[in-house]
Amino acid sequence: MFFADILETEGLGNRTYLAGGVRGAVVVDPPRDIDRLIAAAARRGVRIVAVAETHVHNDYVTGGLELARLTGARYLVPAGASVAYARVAVADGDLEKIDEGLVLRAVTTPGHTPHHTSYVLEKDGRPVAAFTGGSLLIGSVGRPDLVEPRLTEELARAQHASAHRLASELDDEVSVMPTHGFGSFCSSAQAGGERSTIGVEKASNPALVQDVETFVMRLLAGLDDVPAYYAHMGPANAAGPAPVDLTAPGRADAGEIARRLAAGEWVVDLRSRVAFADGHVAGSFNFEVEGQLATYLAWMIPWGKPVTLLAESAEDISRAQRELTRVGIDRPAAAAVGSPADWTTGGAPPTSFPRAVFTDLTAARDRGENPVILDVRRDGERAGGWIEGSVHIPIHQVHQRLHEVPAGTVWVHCAGGMRAAIAASVLDAAGRDVVAVDDGYEAAVAAGLALVTPAQH
Known part of the structure; x- marks a missing residue:
């Protein structure tokens, strides 16, 4: 038997996979908050024996290095990726045993990055699932413009070739399990759907139904804005991210909130937009914890600027803190729980707008x-x-x-x-x-x- 569980990181539009057999498992493209993966493996009763990165990510900070360290797993990173830490440098065709009769095979699929590598899970020598990272997505491909502008067209052509390689080498019933494409800005177009197969993608994916010239022209014409924080993700992942710290931040009273605002720091109100409009601390910004908090806050905030979080509950602070660590905003400067009446000084009324x-x-x-x-x-x-x-x-x-x-x-x-x-x-x-x-x-x-x-x- 084998399994391939999906772990969603909805705020960033990404998926991580825990796949394995009776005793062993591999994690593909883990997020920063690895406690979710350790808990998922425990529920399955399997040991994580390998952690595999399809590429050095541009949209989030990986938890792969720390997950491999904590579990003793082999850390698989494409050989072409330049990184500062020890890892198993994976080349095309390399095999990694995951469990009895279950093997992971590396397939180089450049395009999203020059070194991008997909992983095919084989059960008793038969491919059953392809972890395609930012290569072949559900109905699309990963965007080719995140590495270097001069390489964009070259990588777009490589995406077309890589998609065709996967389609030609794998049977139609093999599951396609990408990391990006569920709202991620790493996708070149809107992509999604719960599940797909090589056969489904052959019939509908632009990379597989268009000739290379048409594909490249349309792909490049449809590229959207790149979140500013992406510039910091690749270097952080190449250097080796530090372990995440999810302990509660220090609590701020109204006086400290006022001092931080006066110093030009960002005070972020996580409440709903309805509640914020009705009343809030003057000078604070509204990023709903239920929205795409990590994407838009990380995109807009001057990098490295201290951020203080305001919320109705400690649970919302904790949730926001977890999301922000995924994009490299590691520690809130402070936090406060309550309502605007608790966060303003001198009896000043909250401000509002219609x-x-x-x-x-x-x-x-x-x-x-x-x-x-x-x-x-x-x-x-x-x-x-x-x-x-x-x-x-x-x-x-x-x-x-x-x-x-x-x-x-x-x-x-x-x-x-x-x-x-x-x-x-x-x-x-x-x-x-x-x-x-x-x-x-x-x-x-x-x-x-x-x-x-x-x-x-």
């Missing part, structure tokens, strides 16, 4: 208020159309481009509301009058707002 939907924006225009409309969607989203007269600054650039927002009351929108709430909090902290549009973008037309499409522009 929330609205697109019909409210139409009504404001009809009243002659001439609101400033700020679209904080990404460039790729904006390219599909926008509200006539709106100003566009992608969410991850708002804090750096506040001077470009026209005077007046700013109505902020995104595609659904989460990013608009972040941007609204940044504008509010800067002293601007703001309204957060908490509505789906598709509702703009029904609200009577004129949209501009690329064909009209």
